[in-house]
Amino acid sequence: MSPMRKFTQMLKNLISRNPSLMAIFVFLKCFLRHGYTEAIVKYRLCKPVKIKNAEFLHTITTERRKREEAYEFPQKIKISILVPLYNTPKQFLVEMIKSVTDQTYKNWELCLADGSDDEHAFVGEYCQSLAKDDSRIVYKKLEKNEGISENTNVCIKMASGEYIALFDHDDVLHPSALFEAMKAICEHGAEYVYTDEATFAGENLNDIITYHFKPDFAPDNLLANNYI
Missing domain, CATH: 3.90.550.10 (Spore Coat Polysaccharide Biosynthesis Protein SpsA; Chain A)
Incomplete structure (x- = not known):
């Protein structure tokens, strides 16, 4: 492995183990691609802090909505x-x-x-x-x-x-x-799709009491509990 590749791999490992660095990395990557508004949403999702107002978790920016609504998928x-x-x-x-x-x-x-x-x-x-x-x-x-x-x-x-x-x-x-x-x-070509989810307290969508972040395809976990 070349010195540059070793350095890159070491940097990736460092970022992946540090939630704060990961949040900054995600912000910069999204900022370059989609601009500040979209980047700050991504940053807040990654930033390791207690969420007091989770409104941004069930809303999207106007720019993102326009982009997604205009997107044409290869299949109908x-x-x-x-x-x-x-x-x-x-x-x-x-x-x-x-x-x-x-x-x-x-x-x-x-x-x-x-x-x-x-x-x-x-x-x-x-x-x-x-x-x-x-x-x-x-x-x-x-x-x-x-x-x-x-x-x-x-x-x-x-x-x-x-x-x-x-x-x-x-x-x-x-x-x-x-x-x-x-x-x-x-x-x-996914035949079935599952997503992360959250549980809300009562009628307030901003009051999240539990998060269920699900892994990528994991047969053992799929057999152990219902995460679809």
């Missing part, structure tokens, strides 16, 4: 998002659907199978009102609630996409979630 793939609904609180329902409609990747389908009781009729009313204006939202009222597994199976029958995404009725997506999934599909 529809992603069907499956959501079994049951007595979903209104705020969760609104935020969940909005997180889908706000995606920078637009070729999606939202399949909603609703097993809510009569006291939660607003769930169906709200979903149907949105479906009238957006054909990508597909809603079905179930005769009775069969539980999350069977209700999800109904969603699968409703789906017409090449890929399906499992989604709970109180989940929210980062605006770039489907865009990043499409990158993995197109660049690596």
